[in-house]
Structure formats: C-alpha cells, structure tokens
Amino acid sequence: MAGQHTITIKAGGSEKDYWKDLWLNRQLLWILSKRDISVRYKQTLLGVAWSVLRPLATMIVMVFVFSYLAKIKSDPGVPYPLMVLSGLTIWTFFSNTFTQISNSILINSNLVSKVYFPRLLMPLSSIAVGFVDFLITFGIFLLLTFFFRHPISWQIVFLPCFILLTFITSLGFGLFFAVLNVRFRDIGQLIPFLVQVGMYACPVAYSSTLAQGTWFEKYYNLNPLVGIIDGFRWCLLGDQAYFNPQSLYSTAVLSLIILILSLIYFRRKENTFVDHI
Amino acid sequence: MPVIVAENISKKYIIDHQRKTGSPSLRDIVTDTMNKWFSGKRNDAGFAEKEEFWALRDVNFSIDQGDRIGIVGHNGAGKSTLLKILSRITEPTTGQIKINGRIASLLEVGTGFHPELTGRENIFLNGAILGMSKSEIRQSFDAIVDFAGVEKFLDTPVKRYSSGMYVRLGFAIAAHLNPEILIVDEVLAVGDTEFQKKCLGKMRDVSESGRTLLFVSHNLTAIQALCNKSFYFEKGRLIDQGETTHIITNYLSKVSHKMLEKHWDNIENAPGNDQVRIKSFRLIPDYQDDLRHIDVRTPVSFEFEFWNLIEDANLNLSMHLYTFTGECIFNVGTQSESFAKGLVSGKCELPGNFLNDGSYVVSMMIVKDTSTVLYNMEEALVFDIEDYRENVTWYGKWPGYIRPQLNFSIRQIEHAVND
Numbered sequence: 001m002a003g004q005h006t007i008t009i010k011a012g013g014s015e016k017d018y019w020k021d022l023w024l025n026r027q028l029l030w031i032l033s034k035r036d037i038s039v040r041y042k043q044t045l046l047g048v049a050w051s052v053l054r055p056l057a058t059m060i061v062m063v064f065v066f067s068y069l070a071k072i073k074s075d076p077g078v079p080y081p082l083m084v085l086s087g088l089t090i091w092t093f094f095s096n097t098f099t100q101i102s103n104s105i106l107i108n109s110n111l112v113s114k115v116y117f118p119r120l121l122m123p124l125s126s127i128a129v130g131f132v133d134f135l136i137t138f139g140i141f142l143l144l145t146f147f148f149r150h151p152i153s154w155q156i157v158f159l160p161c162f163i164l165l166t167f168i169t170s171l172g173f174g175l176f177f178a179v180l181n182v183r184f185r186d187i188g189q190l191i192p193f194l195v196q197v198g199m200y201a202c203p204v205a206y207s208s209t210l211a212q213g214t215w216f217e218k219y220y221n222l223n224p225l226v227g228i229i230d231g232f233r234w235c236l237l238g239d240q241a242y243f244n245p246q247s248l249y250s251t252a253v254l255s256l257i258i259l260i261l262s263l264i265y266f267r268r269k270e271n272t273f274v275d276h277i
Numbered sequence: 278m279p280v281i282v283a284e285n286i287s288k289k290y291i292i293d294h295q296r297k298t299g300s301p302s303l304r305d306i307v308t309d310t311m312n313k314w315f316s317g318k319r320n321d322a323g324f325a326e327k328e329e330f331w332a333l334r335d336v337n338f339s340i341d342q343g344d345r346i347g348i349v350g351h352n353g354a355g356k357s358t359l360l361k362i363l364s365r366i367t368e369p370t371t372g373q374i375k376i377n378g379r380i381a382s383l384l385e386v387g388t389g390f391h392p393e394l395t396g397r398e399n400i401f402l403n404g405a406i407l408g409m410s411k412s413e414i415r416q417s418f419d420a421i422v423d424f425a426g427v428e429k430f431l432d433t434p435v436k437r438y439s440s441g442m443y444v445r446l447g448f449a450i451a452a453h454l455n456p457e458i459l460i461v462d463e464v465l466a467v468g469d470t471e472f473q474k475k476c477l478g479k480m481r482d483v484s485e486s487g488r489t490l491l492f493v494s495h496n497l498t499a500i501q502a503l504c505n506k507s508f509y510f511e512k513g514r515l516i517d518q519g520e521t522t523h524i525i526t527n528y529l530s531k532v533s534h535k536m537l538e539k540h541w542d543n544i545e546n547a548p549g550n551d552q553v554r555i556k557s558f559r560l561i562p563d564y565q566d567d568l569r570h571i572d573v574r575t576p577v578s579f580e581f582e583f584w585n586l587i588e589d590a591n592l593n594l595s596m597h598l599y600t601f602t603g604e605c606i607f608n609v610g611t612q613s614e615s616f617a618k619g620l621v622s623g624k625c626e627l628p629g630n631f632l633n634d635g636s637y638v639v640s641m642m643i644v645k646d647t648s649t650v651l652y653n654m655e656e657a658l659v660f661d662i663e664d665y666r667e668n669v670t671w672y673g674k675w676p677g678y679i680r681p682q683l684n685f686s687i688r689q690i691e692h693a694v695n696d
Contacts, residue, residue, distance in 0.1 A: 005377070005378055005379050005457075006375065006376065006377050006378075007365075007375075007376050007380075008373055008374070008375050008376075009362060009363070009365060009368070009369065009373060009374040009375075009376065010368070010369065010372065010373035010374070011368055011369055011370055011371055011372070027405055027410060027411055028405045028406065031401060031402055031405040032402075032405075035391055035394065035398075035402055038394065038398070039391055039393050039394065042393045042394075042434075108389075110388065110389065111388065111389050111406060112366075113366065114366070114384050114385045114388045114389075115364070115366065115382070115384070115388050115389070115406055115407065116364050116365035116366050116382075117406070117408075271367065271368045272367065272368065274361070274366050274367045275290070275367060
C-alpha cells in the first residue's frame with residue numbers, strides 16, 4: 001500500500017507519464033476493441049455477412065459502372081475486378097478507421113465525463129472494427145484471385161508496410177477530426193462527405209496512370225493515399241499494376257508529419273474534452 | 278502522511294449566455310469571425326455575452342492516509358467539480374494536486390455499461406474502465422456476481438435488466454475495486470433501502486481497512502456514519518473543514534432556513550428553459566393561533582406557478598419532500614393534463630398533524646407526458662416545523678419523520694372484580 005504511484009494534477013500538466021499510462025492501460029484498449037467488435041454484430045440479422053456483402057456489392061457496382069459503362073481500362077494484364085477490389089479493400093480500411101476515429105470521442109462521451117484514462121485509447125480502440133472488416137475483405141480478395149487465376153506476387157511481403165502506412169494516415173487525419181468533432185458538431189456532417197469525395201479523388205476505381213502527364217499530377221500525388229493504394233495493389237497484383245516507388249517517400253513523410261501534428265493537437269485538447277461534451 | 282495535497286485549486290468555466298446548450302456550431306464561429314473582420318468589433322448578438330464562472334476558487338487541503346472525508350455543500354458549491362478534478366476527468370484552471378497512491382473514482386454506477394453486452398461481458402468492460410486488471414476482475418468475479426445477485430442473468434444483455442439489477446451490478450463491480458484512495462459521488466441516491474445499506478456497509482469496510490475515502494452526499498446521516506472528517510463547500514470555496522459532527526452542525530446552522538417563497542416577475546430571468554419557466558413557488562401556512570410560526574399542527578399549502586411555453590403539452594407536477602439531511606419523505610404527483618401556452622398553477626395541501634418537527638426541503642418537477650422531466654427545481658423551498666405538544670410531560674425529541682394523529686385508542690375492557 002506504499003504510495004509508489006504518485007501523480008500531480010495541474011493546469012496544462014499533461015504529465016510526463018502519459019505514454020506509460022497508455023501502456024499500463026493496454027488491457028482496457030483490448031477490452032474496448034472487443035466491445036466494439038462484439039457490439040457491432042449483435043442484433044443484426046446477417047451479422048458478419050455484412051462485411052462480406054458490402055465490399056462485394058460495391059465492387060460489382062463499380063465494375064458495372066466504370067468498366068462496363070464508362071469503359072475505363074485497368075493496367076494491362078490486371079483483371080479490372082481485381083484492381084477495383086484491391087483498391088477498395090485498402091480504401092475501405094482507411095475510410096472506416098478514419099470515420100470511427102473521428103467519432104470515437106463523441107461515441108464514448110459517457111466515459112469521457114465519468115472516468116479518466118488516456119483519451120488516446122478511444123481512437124486507438126475504434127480501429128479494431130475497421131481492421132476486422134479489412135481482414136474479411138482481404139479474404140474475399142484472395143478468393144477472387146484464385147477465381148481469376150491471377151498469381152499472387154512475391155511483393156506481398158511488403159503488404160504489412162502499406163497496412164501500417166494506412167493506419168498512420170487514418171490516425172493522423174482521424175485524431176484531428178476527432179478533436180474538431182468535440183468542439184463543433186458540424187464535423188459529424190462533414191466526415192461522410194469527405195469520405196465520399198475521397199473515394200473518387202483516390203485511385204480506387206481507376207488506375208493512377210490516368211493522372212500521368214496531366215497538369216494536376218503534381219497535386220494528385222500529394223494525396224498520401226495515392227501512394228498507399230498504388231503500393232497496396234502492387235504488393236498483391238505484381239509489377240503489372242502501376243506503382244511509382246518514388247511516391248512512397250513523400251507519402252511516408254507526409255503521413256508521419258500529419259500524425260505528429262494531430263497527436264500534439266489531440267494531447268493539448270484532450271484534458272478539456274469533458275468541458276465541451 | 279498526506280496522500281492528497283491540494284494547493285490553490287481553481288476551476289473556471291465560461292458560461293455563454295447566448296446559447297443554452299451544446300457546443301458552438303461552426304456557423305457561430307464563422308459568422309462571429311466575419312462580423313469581427315467586417316465591422317471591426319465583436320457582434321453583440323454573437324459571442325459577446327460570455328461570463329466567467331468559478332466553480333472552485335483557491336481551494337487548499339491535505340488528506341492523510343486512512344481519512345474518510347465527507348464533502349458537504351449545496352448544489353453548485355463545487356463538490357462535483359472537485360471530484361472531477363481529483364479523478365482527472367477535467368483539469369484545474371490553476372493550482373496543483375499531488376496524489377500518492379492508486380485512485381479509483383465512482384462518479385456514476387455502471388459507467389460504460391453497454392446495453393447490448395451481457396452482464397458477464399459488462400463486468401469485464403466496466404472493471405477495466407474503472408482500472409482493474411483482468412486477473413483482478415477474474416479473482417473477484419464470483420464475489421461481484423454474488424454481491425449483485427444476478428447469477429441467473431449473467432448471460433442476458435444488460436438492456437433487459439431491471440434498473441435495480443443494473444445499479445446493483447454496477448455498484449458490485451465498483452465495490453470490489455482495491456484502490457488506496459476511493460472517491461464516491463452520491464451513488465447512494467439510487468437503489469432500494471436494502472441495497473443502500475449493503476453499499477454503506479461495503480464503504481465502511483473500505484474505510485476500516487485503512488484506505489482513504491472521499492464521499493460526496495446530500496445524505497448527512499450517511500456522511501456522519503462513514504466519515505471522520507468533512508469539508509464544507511460554499512460557492513466554490515472550501516469554507517470549513519474539520520471533524521464531521523462539527524462541520525455538519527456548522528452547515529446546518531449556516532444554511533438559511535425558511536425559504537418560504539420564491540418568485541420571478543420577469544420571464545426573461547426566471548429559472549427554467551425554453552419549454553417552461555418558473556414564476557413562483559410559495560408555501561402558505563394556515564396559522565392556527567396568533568403565534569405566527571409553523572408547528573406540527575399547522576396545515577400548509579404549496580402554490581406553484583410557471584409559464585408553459587409549449588403548445589398542447591401534457592404536463593403534470595411532481596413534488597418531493599425531503600428531510601434536511603436528504604432522506605425523501607414522500608413524492609406526490611398531479612394528474613397529467615393538456616395545457617395551452619401560458620401561465621399554469623398547481624397547489625398541494627399538506628394537512629396539519631402530519632410531519633414531525635424539523636427542517637424540510639421541497640423540490641418541484643415539471644413533467645411532460647408523465648415521463649420526461651422538463652425542469653426540476655431542486656431545493657426550491659426550505660421550511661421549519663416547530664414542535665408543539667399538549668398534555669405531555671415528556672420533552673425528548675419526538676422520533677420519526679412523520680407524526681400523524683391516527684385513531685389510536687386505549688380503553689378498559691374489563692374491571693377487576695372488587696371483593
């Protein structure tokens with residue numbers, strides 16, 4: 001019972017022990033993640049089937065609209081459905097986690113106002129649901145590659161890097177919006193819109209070769225997700241899929257900078273969340 | 278050795294008079310900024326009417342290990358803000374607190390319970406939220422289930438629980454926390470008497486095992502029973518601290534007894550919200566003799582008036598009467614009726630020879646559709662009832678909350694035979 005556990009509370013005194021606290025609370029992170037996952041499928045008729053149906057249906061619609069109607073070509077040697085589904089897999093992972101993170105503080109407002117733990121646990125735990133969905137979609141993708149008899153390339157070993165990058169990027173954007181969301185409820189309206197626009201701004205339904213040589217190429221590549229999606233595809237579909245490894249450096253640096261800035265912003269605001277909820 | 282040392286703690290809130298609730302929308306910020314740019318000054322209708330409010334002001338104290346501190350004070354005195362700061366839910370504006378030891382706070386029963394999850398799942402979830410490790414929870418799992426009495430419903434989602442079961446489970450988990458410092462806020466306000474006794478017992482165990490307890494309650498009896506020292510807060514300041522009996526006597530004597538009437542002429546500054554506003558609440562005694570005071574014989578009536586601001590509202594009134602130490606004596610409600618916009622009044626008559634002598638606190642609730650509380654006017658009136666006895670030669674304190682005159686007779690049924 002000796003008081004080895006000493007804390008000091010003061011204004012703006014985001015204690016030096018924050019990261020240690022976060023580590024000590026890792027069990028809570030796990031439990032909150034598990035809660036989100038099990039709550040998600042309770043009281044739904046189709047349960048986990050939703051995670052299979054949604055990406056499949058989106059893919060079919062996209063194949064119909066972009067390939068069949070608009071006659072957009074995929075990279076040579078890559079079946080269009082596979083190109084769409086690979087892009088969709090990683091984009092959905094990004095957009096789901098981004099949305100969940102942005103809403104994480106408000107959704108857990110009952111906790112924020114009644115109990116203390118490092119607030120960063122809420123955005124972190126909200127990633128779990130998106131990740132489970134990602135794994136399911138990824139499984140569907142693998143099945144489809146057998147169906148189209150497209151060989152899995154050796155580059156698949158780089159896949160974890162791109163998943164990590166996606167994670168960093170969604171956390172970077174998500175944390176920033178999570179803080180804004182507490183302050184301004186309008187942000188809640190803005191997020192689905194951003195996600196919708198984002199899907200077209202990123203090479204999900206088309207190959208980014210289409211942007212090559214255009215006047216906006218420079219700006220297009222500033223979007224960190226362009227490099228991530230291209231790279232993710234390259235890992236799965238091999239060299240036939242377009243990927244400019246150069247873009248990876250700017251993507252990684254940019255994502256990290258965004259994450260660090262967002263983290264600083266989040267840390268500065270988290271202790272006053274409760275006053276705005 | 279002090280386990281908590283607080284120096285110059287203050288907490289400031291900004292109250293925005295323009296918006297009653299919620300966060301500012303982006304539009305407010307944008308229009309305000311635009312106005313600032315274009316007119317060169319702040320727009321009066323926008324952001325200007327902000328007022329600082331100090332929920333706590335220059336609070337200093339030191340708590341030793343094993344102390345059981347009761348915190349008393351009126352609503353809005355800063356008690357809850359202090360607990361929130363100690364629990365690290367919000368930061369103080371100035372000052373600092375040093376805490377030695379693992380701290381757990383129970384500001385609500387069943388924090389983070391998810392309605393869709395089963396009792397079992399929620400025990401682990403809530404335990405983790407309150408800071409227990411998985412192995413700690415597993416160790417006390419059976420004890421928790423036993424204490425709450427929910428064995429049969431462990432695998433039922435808690436949304437199917439009765440409110441009593443919900444509260445019991447929530448408290449049971451919290452009761453098995455093993456912190457060095459435990460902070461408890463008014464959790465006894467819920468649950469039935471039996472359960473409250475159980476809770477108090479558990480809290481006594483905690484305090485007797487040498488741990489430190491901070492306890493906020495309106496129930497002075499509970500504070501007296503549990504706490505050896507007390508803090509008395511008024512308007513954000515810690516105005517007195519010391520032994521519990523001393524503090525409670527002080528608190529009771531300082532509180533202005535006899536708030537027999539409250540009224541507001543102007544709807545603008547009347548308490549309430551955009552649905553109802555209070556016009557007046559008064560207690561009218563029907564004095565029985567020339568002495569102008571209320572005693573146990575005096576019938577009194579409560580008259581309440583409010584402005585109803587919603588068209589065709591189904592409203593009823595619900596009145597609570599509390600003892601001064603916070604026990605509820607009764608709760609009465611009117612029938613629910615439909616009212617048009619405008620002034621509405623209610624009246625409740627309390628017969629003489631009903632309440633015992635003492636100090637009483639009345640609160641009045643306006644309820645819509647028999648379930649939604651539109652406004653709760655807490656501690657609205659305070660009144661004293663003096664003692665009065667006839668033909669009695671005993672002057673001890675008359676026991677009980679009420680002192681009704683019932684048909685209670687005594688008679689001789691048989692005479693002993695005289696020989």
